[in-house]
Amino acid sequence: MGRQAKYKALAGQFITAIEAGEYEFDQPLPSLRQLSALYQVSMTTALACYRYLESLGYITADPKRGFFPCFNPQHASAIEYAQFNAKxxxxxxxxxxxxxxxxxxxxxxxxxxxxxxxxxxxxxxxxxxxxxxxxxxxxxxxxxxxxxxxxxxxxxxxxxxxxxxxxxxxxxxxxxxxxxxxxxxxxxxxxxxxxxxxxxxxxxxxxxxxxxxxxxxxxxxxxxxxxxxxxxxxxxxxxxxxxxxxxxxxxxxxxxxxxxxxxxxxxxxxxxxxxxxxxxxxxxxxxxxxxxxxxxxxxxxxxxxxxxxxxxxxxxxxxxxxxxxxxxxxxxxxxxxxxxxxxxxxxxxxxxxARYLKKLNNTLASQCNQYIQLLTRLLPDKVRVNRPQGGLVLWLELPDINTKQLQKQLKEERIYILCGDAFSTTTHYHNYIRLNFGQCIHAEIETQLTKLAQTASSLQRQKSVKSESKTGTKLV
Ligand SMILES: Cc1ncc(COP(=O)(O)O)c(C=O)c1O
Structure with a gap:
């Protein structure tokens, strides 16, 4: 098995374990030295494995404390694709x-x-x-x-x-x-x-x-x-x-x-x-x-x-x-x-x-991870997001949230997103939004993402209060 196949195979085992929720967020992964000894691979393969997992958004490196899982299975449990008969x-x-x-x-x-x-x-x-x-x-x-x-x-x-x-x-x-x-x-x-x-x-x-x-x-x-x-x-x-x-x-x-x-x-x-x-x-x-x-x-x-x-x-x-x-x-x-x-x-x-694309793609890989980490930390738990392997956009599923309302409220704050309805003639994407992650993360972007998450959470709360009061009325 070549070095490339080895690190990917090893990464595959971590992906399965992380997706199954077997690692806590604050639980460090084995150090590079431990990984190399445990799986009998070279330090280069161990590092390539962690770098690969990092680029896919499964783990994050803390320069002082080592490598940590950063993937919330609740957010990532496979986004739903609506199934219907084409018309x-x-x-x-x-x-x-x-x-x-x-x-x-x-x-x-x-x-x-x-x-x-x-x-x-x-x-x-x-x-x-x-x-x-x-x-x-x-x-x-x-x-x-x-x-x-x-x-x-x-x-x-x-x-x-x-x-x-x-x-x-x-x-x-x-x-x-x-x-x-x-x-x-x-x-x-x-x-x-x-x-x-x-x-x-x-x-x-x-x-x-x-x-x-x-x-x-x-x-x-x-x-x-x-x-x-x-x-x-x-x-x-x-x-x-x-x-x-x-x-x-x-x-x-x-x-x-x-x-x-x-x-x-x-x-x-x-x-x-x-x-x-x-x-x-x-x-x-x-x-x-x-x-x-x-x-x-x-x-x-x-x-x-x-x-x-x-x-x-x-x-x-x-x-x-x-x-x-x-x-x-x-x-x-x-x-x-x-x-x-x-x-x-x-x-x-x-x-x-060619040189520029190589550099750009490394930057975009880590930028995409940063967006996902921020969003999964800030957004309500039920929200799901796919980790794309390329491109510039994130597609998020926000169950129970009226994304048209979200888009409207954010626009008043000069924060612009696109709601799922814009991408279809069907009614299947009310609860989705698309976000560009091409903008580098800085204080202003963090503030905007925080605002987005707060608005989404408050819309979700309003919805659950409404449905609770509806149930309440029925019971009376
Ligand atoms: C799928 C797709 N095709 C084409 C374009 C636009 O390409 P261009 O600016 O080269 O016309 C976009 C821009 O968002 C796009 O997402």
Missing amino acids: ACTLPNPPPSRARSGFATAQLDPTLIDSQQLRASLARTMRSDHTLFNYGDPLGEQPFRQALSEHLKTQGFVIRAQELVITQGCLDAVKTALELVTKEQDIVAVPSPCYTGLLDILSVMGRQVLEIPSNQDGIDLVQLEHEMARHQVAACLISANFQNPTGHSLSTQQKAALANMASQYRIPIIEDDVYRELCHTGTTPLPIKHFDQDGWVVWCSSISKTLAPGLRLGWCAPGRFHQKYSDLIRIRSLGCNRPLQLALADYISRGHY
């Missing part, structure tokens, strides 16, 4: 407007962005070429596409530069794909719950939506396949990695199965993969596109979550729709901002992007 429906048009800041928007703290190297690449590019301000290639600058292709290859994902089309962000890439492969009133299958921005696009484009329930393994493939086999859906719109809002990912088997289903039923899958590179555990997962043999997967992504949403740059690998997709982009916009693409090509090809 196509029309979305409200225009979509409701929503807060776009604080905990309500999935984005990085500005201090985490590699602005120094980014600015250096921009400055170098601006000095470089006298044709810089001319029209460029409408499908995207060759150096940018080439740099992206090489960057992806280092993750075991092979896409040639000429397969990529550059877009103005991921949503632009998705919208173009939807325009191409669906028409008004067509039904598009999405996982439930689904990112609000995708629901909004479907709404303004007059597409119907079919929400497929999620489960612990990802998405209910049986229901999805049933709908695809009946040709009830014109396309599927799916995120396979660190999905927004649940943060969960599909297994490799599910990704491969989805790619096969797309080709078997000849129904395109539009893959929104904007969070894939925000992987907290070290290995960047593969997209569904990796398993696509016949070009039915239209893969869309961007640098908005990983680096700089303000640059508005993304891309698409449209597979078998490449020609039509390119024609649409060419006619519609004559391409994207040329200097920015060339600056990013410079940034990526010098290795800054």
Whole structure:
């Protein structure tokens, strides 16, 4: 067994014990030396095991006292995924407007962005070429596409530069794909719950939506396949990695199965993969596109979550729709901002992007843990939260709490969250909220999280008082 397998296997034993509540919060775990002696592993393996558990949010390191479990099984006992029969429906048009800041928007703290190297690449590019301000290639600058292709290859994902089309962000890439492969009133299958921005696009484009329930393994493939086999859906719109809002990912088997289903039923899958590179555990997962043999997967992504949403740059690998997709982009916009693409090509090809992502993901892993620790300490006991292995958002289940009311009360204090209803056409997510953990924790953020927890607790108390008094009235 290699060292990697050993530390993970050892970590697995701790995960089982911690999840079963066998460790008290204030009970220290064996020291590294004890761990190494007890399990007959090297100190390096022992440390790797604890670091791994730490990155997953199971334990925390106190520099003076050692390692402690920080996982409250009551909070984490697997979040519930609503199970229901999928039904196509029309979305409200225009979509409701929503807060776009604080905990309500999935984005990085500005201090985490590699602005120094980014600015250096921009400055170098601006000095470089006298044709810089001319029209460029409408499908995207060759150096940018080439740099992206090489960057992806280092993750075991092979896409040639000429397969990529550059877009103005991921949503632009998705919208173009939807325009191409669906028409008004067509039904598009999405996982439930689904990112609000995708629901909004479907709404303004007059597409119907079919929400497929999620489960612990990802998405209910049986229901999805049933709908695809009946040709009830014109396309599927799916995120396979660190999905927004649940943060969960599909297994490799599910990704491969989805790619096969797309080709078997000849129904395109539009893959929104904007969070894939925000992987907290070290290995960047593969997209569904990796398993696509016949070009039915239209893969869309961007640098908005990983680096700089303000640059508005993304891309698409449209597979078998490449020609039509390119024609649409060419006619519609004559391409994207040329200097920015060339600056990013410079940034990526010098290795800054890969180095920055490594550092960023370590920071996000510990930031995510900090948020979970704070929230589980502050929020009422019944609240459950998933520990995502990547991405930028937490999905919390707050039983007995009207999250619309919570959102409203917090807004009065200028604290912004999104309640679960925003992510669905169904009524299954009243008791959920989504929180961005991209903001670094400091005093102001702690105060806001404390306020959030206090408001949630007081709403829960009000609810139980109301239901007690209702029962009381009946008894009289
Ligand atoms: C799943 C998903 N796709 C796309 C986007 C937006 O991407 P972009 O800014 O590149 O258009 C978001 C932003 O929250 C998102 O969560």
